Amino acid sequence: MTPALASGEPRRWLDDPVLTVEHLTMRFGGLTAINDLSFSVGRGDITALIGPNGAGKTTVFNCVTGFYKPTEGRISLRRGRGITDEAVAELTRSGAQSRKTPQGEVFLLERMSDFRITRTAGVARTFQNIRLFGGMTVFENLLVAQHNKLMRASGFTIAGLIGLPGYRRAREAARDVAVDWLKRTALIHRADDPAADLSYGDQRRLEIARAMCTDPSVLCLDEPAAGLNPRESAELNALLRSIRTEFGTSILLIEHDMGVVMEISDHIVVLDYGKKISDGTASEVRNDPKVIAAYLGVDDEEVEAVEEKLERGDVDGAVQSAHVSGGTPA
Ligand SMILES: Nc1ncnc2c1ncn2[C@@H]1O[C@H](COP(=O)(O)OP(=O)(O)OP(=O)(O)O)[C@@H](O)[C@H]1O
Numbered sequence: 535m536t537p538a539l540a541s542g543e544p545r546r547w548l549d550d551p552v553l554t555v556e557h558l559t560m561r562f563g564g565l566t567a568i569n570d571l572s573f574s575v576g577r578g579d580i581t582a583l584i585g586p587n588g589a590g591k592t593t594v595f596n597c598v599t600g601f602y603k604p605t606e607g608r609i610s611l612r613r614g615r616g617i618t619d620e621a622v623a624e625l626t627r628s629g630a631q632s633r634k635t636p637q638g639e640v641f642l643l644e645r646m647s648d649f650r651i652t653r654t655a656g657v658a659r660t661f662q663n664i665r666l667f668g669g670m671t672v673f674e675n676l677l678v679a680q681h682n683k684l685m686r687a688s689g690f691t692i693a694g695l696i697g698l699p700g701y702r703r704a705r706e707a708a709r710d711v712a713v714d715w716l717k718r719t720a721l722i723h724r725a726d727d728p729a730a731d732l733s734y735g736d737q738r739r740l741e742i743a744r745a746m747c748t749d750p751s752v753l754c755l756d757e758p759a760a761g762l763n764p765r766e767s768a769e770l771n772a773l774l775r776s777i778r779t780e781f782g783t784s785i786l787l788i789e790h791d792m793g794v795v796m797e798i799s800d801h802i803v804v805l806d807y808g809k810k811i812s813d814g815t816a817s818e819v820r821n822d823p824k825v826i827a828a829y830l831g832v833d834d835e836e837v838e839a840v841e842e843k844l845e846r847g848d849v850d851g852a853v854q855s856a857h858v859s860g861g862t863p864a
Pocket residue numbers: 562565567585586587588589590591592593594
């Protein structure tokens with residue numbers, strides 16, 4: 535039975551999570567960037583990871599995608615519906631990186647290289663700073679993304695590359711996938727242009743298209759709305775919603791644009807100084823005094839005053855208190 539939120543809404547994301555982060559800690563020398571963090575990403579949900587600058591959001595992404603080896607903790611990914619907690623526990627005991635089950639495959643990402651996390655666990659990522667192949671065309675960027683798939687079809691041989699029908703079919707399928715994503719992201723008319731010639735908003739959409747060409751189990755987006763104008767932000771919202779509804783792809787998102795976060799997220803996890811301070815739906819998190827305090831830079835002793843005002847339904851007053859106590863919005 536799914537535990538309920540204070541508001542009575544069920545915590546759906548705990549039912550059959552695609553990704554589970556448990557007791558994650560990441561230290562850099564004397565600095566603890568992530569401190570005993572646990573949260574789940576619901577299958578097919580848009581989950582946002584938010585928090586003030588330096589809260590540890592990118593570090594979580596770097597642990598999930600294998601760029602960093604966590605100091606402690608477990609990060610399990612269940613590729614397939616209905617994989618049990620027991621299957622994850624058995625994999626943990628076995629010391630292996632992954633294990634097939636009748637429902638699919640389970641992976642322990644903290645044991646895997648970034649390359650295997652992308653290729654076999656199916657975690658795709660975009661970066662805060664756009665990382666496209668600027669000199670290649672828009673279309674070529676989407677073909678390169680499918681390189682792993684094509685190499686498998688070639689049998690990793692030259693003969694395969696030049697002659698095998700299996701490879702030719704895979705190449706045609708890769709082209710079809712690329713064209714489909716160019717249409718979905720409204721970039722088909724730019725297919726033959728160098729990626730570097732696209733506007734900033736178009737490049738952001740191309741990055742997402744490139745990640746989606748790999749058919750990911752989890753799509754990690756690091757600040758996809760950064761630098762977008764309101765029209766481009768609205769287009770991004772529509773694209774992410776369509777990815778969720780049409781493909782059922784689970785999305786984990788870092789985002790500072792609260793308009794985007796509150797509008798599209800099914801579930802929001804809030805970090806501050808590497809610790810989780812709130813975890814719930816948009817309406818829960820929006821009214822959580824700890825979140826308001828963290829964003830507005832309230833001193834610890836002022837949090838109670840903010841909480842009291844919020845309990846009375848006085849959100850404006852709570853925000854005012856936060857400003858008076860010297861905080862500035864992040
Ligand atoms: N490779 C590293 N070496 C040392 N310290 C690091 C490293 N990576 C991150 N940190 C530190 O960890 C803390 C969390 O940083 P992180 O980039 O994860 O925060 P963030 O929430 O993503 O911030 P922002 O919103 O500004 O991008 C910061 O104090 C940062 O300086």
